[in-house]
Amino acid sequence: MGHETGRPAPAVSRHTTNDAPAAATDPRWAALAERAERERDDPLACPSCGVNLLGLDAFDTYRVCSGCRRHFPLPALERLYLLVEAGTFVETSGVLVSVDPLIFRDLLPFPDRFEQRRERTGPGAGVGEAVITGTGRIGGHEAVLLVLDHTYLGGNLGPVAAEKVVLAMELATARRLPLVALCAASYPGFRGGDDPRLQAGILSLAQWPKIAAAAARLHVAAVPFIALLAHPTTGGVYAGLGNQADLILAEPGAHLGLGAGGRGNRESGITIAEDMLGAGLIDAIVDRRRLQATIGILLGLFADRGRFVPSPSGEPPVAISQSPRWEQIKFARHPERPTGRDFLACLTSEFIELHGDRISADDPAMTCGLGRLGQAPVAIVVQNRHPAGDGPAGSGVSGYQKAIRLMRLAGHFELPILTFIDTAGTVAEPGPTTPGVGLAVAELMRLGSTLPVPIISVTTGLGSGIGAMALGAGDRRLMLQHAIVTADGAIAVDGPRLQAPSTAGPTNLMSRSQPLTAPECLRLGLIDTIVPEPEPAAHADPAAAAQLLGAVLARTLAELSGIGPRRRLEERARRIRSLGEATPEGREAARREIRELHELQRTLSRSLGDLRGRWEGRSMTLPRLPRPTLLGVPHLPRPGQLDPSRFSTRVGPELADLAGRIADGVRARGLGGRETPPAGDPSLPPESLN
Structure with missing residues (x-):
């Protein structure tokens, strides 16, 4: 096993053995040979950091410098x-x-x-x-x-x-x-x-x-x-x-x-x-x-795909306590609330993170990889609302492209997909890549509805915008007890000022300016299960929160693994088709929203009609002013305003009896030319009658 450290010794030995006369006569070869002979007695040092490599197990076995990790x-x-x-x-x-x-x-x-x-x-x-x-x-x-x-x-x-x-x-x-x-x-x-x-x-x-x-x-x-x-x-x-x-x-x-x-x-x-x-x-x-x-x-x-299925937990479901709305929103935005990566570290084993979208970048706001949930191999997509460094709190086009690539890989190798949603919104970078965010989100939603493998989504903190909804498309939608979803970007929380009234109905729940809590999403049919959290919330005991979430995930994955791909796709299509309308509250909210939309249309129609009537009435009462002229030429009057008496009908003497003379000419031509026009008539040339 040779030592390849970038030194010139191999080159010197090759030339000195094959070209001995040249090495003996050329002083440059003599200097290199002397240097090589001197280095044989010196300790073998790493060219990058200078660490002595002799006797190191990392170098002797793997040819790796233990100081700077240089790989020879x-x-x-x-x-x-x-x-x-x-x-x-x-x-x-x-x-x-x-x-x-x-x-x-x-x-x-x-x-x-x-x-x-x-x-x-x-x-x-x-x-x-x-x-x-x-x-x-x-x-x-x-x-x-x-x-x-x-x-x-x-x-x-x-x-x-x-x-x-x-x-x-x-x-x-x-x-x-x-x-x-x-x-x-x-x-x-x-x-x-x-x-x-x-x-x-x-x-x-x-x-x-x-x-x-x-x-x-x-x-x-x-x-x-x-x-x-x-x-x-x-x-x-x-x-x-x-x-x-x-x-x-x-x-x-x-x-x-x-x-x-x-x-x-x-x-x-x-x-x-x-x-x-x-x-x-x-x-x-x-x-x-x-x-x-x-x-x-x-x-x-890859070898264990489809072989291991998580065993469903036999523990009874934990009762979920009802908290005030503003308190749930505060817990969702708590700075110490466990992130998706925290749940990932607690729930999975043998996780291998896969970076990059194979196009342009690696978005730190999206973590993708392969691992095990229990003994079952799974593909995992995690949104990071608090990425490392100074990156944005939302996912950009490269993050969604990375998720698309992992989902395609999972569908190709028949691996279940878990998505952890926690994002403040979608980041649209300025420049020509801005439309790419929409294309990536559209492709993500298409894959979520067509891949034949089980897809489970979990909203762990804040689910904001269409990007969170795209990752939520799948077979089952879970939501932590104190997680929230919004239709737009990040929201501001300022104590009980955001507390919803106790009589909030479906119309209030669908308001764009209000975040929706987990119980409200369940009543509207937007999720399937609420995952309980330890008291008072997940930040108090992240390990217990991960244990509760792992039990629900294992039970859900075991349920979906017993369904064939064709039936799974059919049930998923029905669920997506009835999203937001699967519960009485959701259907009532949809009906009220439609009625409000119709009422808005009728109100706009009445308003436009009133404006049109007022404008016409005003135009009829305005005084008529003389029209200005253009370069001294008066404007022509309208057809109904013409006065025939204002126009002259006089013609010249040469045109006064033109019609009679034409008629006499035609009659004379019909008689065989026996009658001819009067001689010397300047108004009708003889050749015009031939």
Whole structure:
């Protein structure tokens, strides 16, 4: 196992052994050789933080600096042995060996170069191909493994290496085993890569559509695909293999990206894993020391889907005490009230958070991930009204896109969905992304009504706006005893001034300016169950509040798990169709609202009629003033106001008997031309009568 610390010692040893005369005559090589000889006796220090790495278990076993968590490169075989259980890996397609399809001319022939790589010592020793495939067990669960070695002729895949990748995907599809890909590849010219001429080519680029098609068949078969991006993962491996996975993990500090930089700027398009995480392009950054446990948890969640159902609690329901309205609103806005993340930590185990929307960002106001409720694997979406940092209290477009991605993943792998609602509203960022919030909320509501898996929503604090309603679309809607919902943004609470009158009817409950408490929502048919809280509220004993909520969730999930997907969708459609009308109070509130709307329309009609009558009466009583002229030309009167006596009817003497003369001409022409017009008549030319 070699130590790769970025020192120039390997380069010096390679040149001094192969080019001894040059090293002896060139003073630069002599200085480098002296420096390498001096460093052999010095302690091995981390290039980033200077910690002595010799004797550290983290470095000896995992090649990780315990001081700064720097992850040093690992060959494929060592990375594989750190991941799978001992003695369980069985290689597949090991007989496939690359050849020289282009008959490339080089100082060292292509077969000899392969043989040299196969027989070398140090990092990558004993590897006969850039790709190692096989089956093994991780955390007690069998999986198909695909490991790439970036030290073996670079990062692009030739026809044989790509064939091994496709065969591994087809094996996972046929046996319905999860696929785990450990990716590490450098684009041509990247630091630490090999000769670019041996890495790029048309035959290499032609392999990626084939790999993408195999990954698509894997996705259609609902077989999980997990990819780990190690340092470096660039070029076609990053774009054509790593991003095909359902879940994308990365090692800390790994250089990732397409790496499409031109000549002189070869590292453009490359960024580190932490920046990728902030941009929402990967799901999580996993330390190498926890990689086996993390992938084992994910494989266990996918393997146990539909196998474990929470057992319903036999405890009798807890009586819910009635509190004044203003007191319930105050409890809902209490600064120490447990958030969705607090309930998540108490209720779930083996939770793996998935970051990012795979488009542009990672919204801290929305937490998504996979975990267990009891023993049942579930997908969880949590709204954070108090996100870490200075972020907004509401969710934006990236948060809803992240929730959409997790819900699609849960529907694809048949995992129940739990949503915890606690938001002050929807954040519409200024700029061209503002319409995207509406599109994301619309897609979220569509998924909530069409996914065939159980969907349970819980309002834990404040449910405000259409975003909270979109996350609440599902099979069952739960609400904590002191939670509230509003139609608009955040509300202000100032003691008993917001207390509703005791005679509040359905009309008052539907008022947009008033928040609705849990009992009012239950009476209106907006929720199905009220979850009790410890006295006086959940902030007094968060653990007891989580225990009460967990019992209701287990009972509800057990009830929904016993219903088939088709019947579940039909019942969900009926519930959504009758939302707000399932109770007598809800129907009465809807009728009163419709009557109020009709009365408003009639009032507006009467008001408009009165205004029209007043305007017409006023116009008839106004005095008529002479109309102004335009450039001295008077306006023409209306047709009814014309006076014929004002117009002259006199014509010239030459037109006075024109009609008679025309008639005489016609009569003369009818007599054969025996009568002709009088000679010398200037008003009627002879040719006009011919």
